[in-house]
Amino acid sequence: MTEKLTICLVGPKAGGKSSLLAALTECVAQGSFGYAPRLRPAIQPLGEKDFRAAEAEMRPADFLAHEEGDYERLQRDFAQGGVATDTLDTYEYYFRLTVNGEAPPAILTPGPWLLEIVDSAGEVAVPPNGVEIAILDDVKTKLARQLLACEAIVLVLPLVRLEDSLWIGALTRLIDRLVIAPEKKLRRLVVVFSHYERLFVRLGPSAFTYACDPAVARHVLSRALRRAQWLERLRALETPNGGARVRFTVASAYGFTKRFQNPNIDPHQPGERRFRRAGLEGARAAGEFWRPFLTAEPFLYAALGMDSAFTFSFAQLDARAAGNDETSIID
Amino acid sequence: MSSPVSANTSTAVEAAIDIRRLHYGKLVDATTGAVPSQSGYEVTRRSFDLDPSLVGHLSPARLIGRRRFDPDAIETSALRSGCFVARTTAYDATALMRARFRPEDGENGGARRHQQSSVWVVAFDDWRRFPAACLAIAAGHLRADPDLAAETAAVRLAETPSRWRFQNLDVDRARAVLLRDAWGCDMLEFFLDAASSDAAACLDFDARDFANERDFLAAAGFALQSLSSSYPRWRDVSVACGLAYPAPGVCLRYSPDHALPGALSDAA
Numbered sequence: 001m002t003e004k005l006t007i008c009l010v011g012p013k014a015g016g017k018s019s020l021l022a023a024l025t026e027c028v029a030q031g032s033f034g035y036a037p038r039l040r041p042a043i044q045p046l047g048e049k050d051f052r053a054a055e056a057e058m059r060p061a062d063f064l065a066h067e068e069g070d071y072e073r074l075q076r077d078f079a080q081g082g083v084a085t086d087t088l089d090t091y092e093y094y095f096r097l098t099v100n101g102e103a104p105p106a107i108l109t110p111g112p113w114l115l116e117i118v119d120s121a122g123e124v125a126v127p128p129n130g131v132e133i134a135i136l137d138d139v140k141t142k143l144a145r146q147l148l149a150c151e152a153i154v155l156v157l158p159l160v161r162l163e164d165s166l167w168i169g170a171l172t173r174l175i176d177r178l179v180i181a182p183e184k185k186l187r188r189l190v191v192v193f194s195h196y197e198r199l200f201v202r203l204g205p206s207a208f209t210y211a212c213d214p215a216v217a218r219h220v221l222s223r224a225l226r227r228a229q230w231l232e233r234l235r236a237l238e239t240p241n242g243g244a245r246v247r248f249t250v251a252s253a254y255g256f257t258k259r260f261q262n263p264n265i266d267p268h269q270p271g272e273r274r275f276r277r278a279g280l281e282g283a284r285a286a287g288e289f290w291r292p293f294l295t296a297e298p299f300l301y302a303a304l305g306m307d308s309a310f311t312f313s314f315a316q317l318d319a320r321a322a323g324n325d326e327t328s329i330i331d
Numbered sequence: 332m333s334s335p336v337s338a339n340t341s342t343a344v345e346a347a348i349d350i351r352r353l354h355y356g357k358l359v360d361a362t363t364g365a366v367p368s369q370s371g372y373e374v375t376r377r378s379f380d381l382d383p384s385l386v387g388h389l390s391p392a393r394l395i396g397r398r399r400f401d402p403d404a405i406e407t408s409a410l411r412s413g414c415f416v417a418r419t420t421a422y423d424a425t426a427l428m429r430a431r432f433r434p435e436d437g438e439n440g441g442a443r444r445h446q447q448s449s450v451w452v453v454a455f456d457d458w459r460r461f462p463a464a465c466l467a468i469a470a471g472h473l474r475a476d477p478d479l480a481a482e483t484a485a486v487r488l489a490e491t492p493s494r495w496r497f498q499n500l501d502v503d504r505a506r507a508v509l510l511r512d513a514w515g516c517d518m519l520e521f522f523l524d525a526a527s528s529d530a531a532a533c534l535d536f537d538a539r540d541f542a543n544e545r546d547f548l549a550a551a552g553f554a555l556q557s558l559s560s561s562y563p564r565w566r567d568v569s570v571a572c573g574l575a576y577p578a579p580g581v582c583l584r585y586s587p588d589h590a591l592p593g594a595l596s597d598a599a
Contacts, residue, residue: 013371013372014368070399073401073403077401077402081434081441081442081443081444082443082444083401083402083432083443083444083445083446084357084372084435084443084444084445084446086372086400086446087371087372087373088355088390088391088392088400089390089392089398089399091399121371121372122371123371123372123373127371128369128371138387166369269441270436270440270441270442271434271435271436271440271441271442271443272442272443273441
């Protein structure tokens, strides 16, 4: 049996949507997620043709053939500093997800999963105030259609003071419309706070140790969401009429360096670049120190509906907020 | 290697074309060239009388005939200045586009890159009558430079079309130049072959044929100027420089990175 799922990535511009997606397969390959290792998920990019034909017939001539697809291009652009996704279209990427280890039968039975992940520029769904956005108005229509037809939404927000951002009004409006849309098929919505590594830049080699503590992540989420007015609107999605489950998590596409454990942002490079050995080029240079952190979490939850140590429900965050000050380890 | 060619000749008559503009990308700071944090993708400049229904046909991806315009679409040698495409699109309009990716923290920065495109729109009839002038003007003045955040939207989005006056190239003179060099014969033969087919086709030139893009565009202008206005595939004609793939239609392409000189191939 194969289940097809569509997941829409939305969020403000420069929030890290494309980076999160670019780091997905590497995160799964390195097991750098909060699920038990015995789950043993595997994910591989597909072409659209293979996604459309669930049981694609492969000709012998194609068996060893490999054509660089959109996802490989996205990963290459990400390794070179990234390219801002334009507002001229929405872009679909396709994957096959399998779970090869232990999981409850209710989780495993529908698999393997064929995922269609829709990426779009932040300016389309969550535009900043007062900007004339797209050349193509039909892009908004297309994304709206995809949002209403998808089974899961991954909402990517940068870890900033939400109340001060220029896009918070647009985000609230989007959530409102999602809540009241009767024709939506939404089953899961994951709110991801990106750029998680930046909270730990002063901790040096201890950074990864702290980042790996789910209690720290839960505390960070509670703090980030403390004044979020739109949070209450999101709760409406979980009512019996809403029909969807909501989770919160954190992620870092750059992650933490292998061996050294510090946040993987090289302060000596222009722009934002990951650490790499001087004089080394190509895939080895890009991957030698790269360990993305939890970037698979939102997609695995969106597909499987299975919680990890780093996905938090409203109930968990509410409980945390109630006893916040007594157990706080950072403030 | 050909010598540079010019659209100005002594036997020419004066003519003029109106050019409308559409810029897409991000606004930048005038001093640093960096994209301010609040700036996102938008139409940053537009002629006030540009037909709104045409705007959707002027995205870089549509003009290069691909689903997506990404850095791979631009040849390495053209990454900084951007690729160039001229082709006729909907509503009897011909678009001349320069598009590239530039770092968000300024021209020499290392941050993530954003798309920046400048599209000129001329009437198809002007393109058919004055292709050499259109390409010569574009070669000299069409740049994918970002607009400045300091300039008000009222000014940027209500620009008056620019009128360019020039000495039109005499057809006999154009043909004489074409028949003098091998590239000219190749181009004429290419258009002749394409006339009897509906298929897409591309004729490639590289740095061994022309020293730079400007020389190629001048040569392409001569070839197109020599075509009769009744040429059956005028609407399919496209010219591309620094583009990693052939542009749609009957394409003359300058590909500095390309290894094979003057290779004739059918586009997919």
